[in-house]
Amino acid sequence: MFRRTLFALAAGLSLAAPALAEEAAHDTRPIRWLVGLPAGSGPDLLTRLLTDRMAPLLGRAIVVENRPGAAGNLAAQALARAAPDGATLGTLLAATVSINRHLYPELGFDPARDFTPISHFASFPGVLVVHPSLPVETLDDFAAWVRAQPQPPLCATSGAGVVPHLAMAWLMREIGGRCEFIHYRGSPDAQRDLIAGRVPVMLDGLPTSLPGITSGRTRGVAVTSLQPSALAPELPAIASRLPGFEALSWIAVGAPAGLPEPLAARIEAAVAQAMADPALLARFRALGVEPVASGRVTLAARITAEDARWGALIREVGITVEP
Template identity: 40%
Template sequence: MPIGRRAALALPSLLLPWRARPAAAQDAFPARPITIVSGYAPGGVTDVTSRAVADRLSRELGQPCVVENRVGAATAVANNAVAQARPDGYTLLMGTSTLAINPALQPNLAPKDPMRELAPVGMVFRTAFVLHVHPGLGVGSTAELIAWAKARPGQLNFSSSGTGAVNHLALALFAQRAGIEVTHVPYRGGAPALLDLRAGRVQAMFSAVLEALPSLRDGGTRGLAISSAGREALLPELPPVADVLPGFDAVFWQGLFAPASTPAPVLARLGTALAAATDDATLRARMAEQGVAITTGDAAALARLLAAETALWGGLIRQAGIRAE
């Protein structure tokens, strides 16, 4: 039976690739639930923040935003899953600092070029580290710690949660900028590294704020400074490392990404919703209690951050000869 004139006219549009179809479908975005992929295990600060932001995004978009944890290969499993996903806005990534670190530290991992394979949507958060020491070291400031290390090259044992972790790179940057030689002692996670710092088996460490707080409060360790350029709300008494080493700024960050080639209208809709979500005062206050500074920043700001951090950490990793464990 011959098809009718109206059906015949409609048929070509049905055969077009989805990207080439009229904008009507994009204008209706989102029409179904959105999956937000995270490379971190449930329960940690990164996961808690992802879920809090996803909940707020759900209200803005009128569709459920569900966090899916895909752990493995230094977050590369999650990162690559989204880079290879259909670019329609329904599969997103809560990307982190590892996107800037992995290309230099583990160049065999995909995506090999996150700046080309992912499309930034907007900033989510930044969280600083505390530079703290064992009280028995006898130093009370960043300047005193640097002087101690300069007088005893290689004798300052600095722990971290693992080779290539942001707190390890923070100490490598600290040593480079301060012109000191330290001994890096990597652990499998922040908790055992902190336990040995409290026990005096190592002398210094950069720890996540929330992780360090109990030890700082009970005197198990002594806080010297904060790794971000500005002060930390939960530890306002600690000055930035940048007061001694100008320009020092080492933080863990998280931003929302989509697959490359996601249509501009879809990215814009997601960006507007994320900006409203991260501007929510209740969300900001709740996350501040976790040592997390929710950050409002558009796609351009996230792209600049990723480019700057890729240059910073990539250069440091190559210069210091840092290799993955």
């Protein structure tokens, strides 16, 4: 009797997924798209550019809902708890799914269990920048300067626990240096203090750093991609001196766990088709980011790999953030 009941339950579940996918394929309700940062932020703007092109491809309106707060965890919690019916999607950030669980004990979701990764859609490296008064032109210069300081120099970040913060901690470990982190609430304030000389060093996203670098108000040293970035090809990669050093900030599409395969494939295809639009690619590059349409397999693999890498660094270096 128990085995017959178990087989009946399994058969019912196997029939439920295709039925749910078929129902969702004909759903005309607007799609709710969650973003864990304020309206007008970089990821929000990029999301809206993408969703404007995805909506007609999916045949449904897409309404972007901003839920900022708790380092992106509020929006991620809401996405994890939504029904896996294609009516709720979200913007996943690298820190949210690969870093936060190592820093916030009350996360409220499990990145490995509670999401269906769909596809990257944007990526950009960080860049090591210094005030122009520093005797630093190259990464070797920077390493020598840091080690020569009697006290750890101040180092600005755009926030505790974000990719650039961890990338700088990683870099310091590799060069045998130390710095005193000053965490700002976003890049603009940090960049202003760097330009004013109140902090001498910063590792920040390349898009927000480029205006200062191109104007000469700050000096770019090296980028955190494996190769020089097309956004600033004159800057060498840190990996040219420290092989394997890669720290990218990326933005992706995600859905709740359990999304039926046909729905996941349909959304993935819509992302790829939208990201093939030359006008959209031009807009992304004008904003200083690299457009990417990686697909589910690549995104899932990156989340797993970066979760392991950042988790090990956080434990080794002892990085913590205030709740």
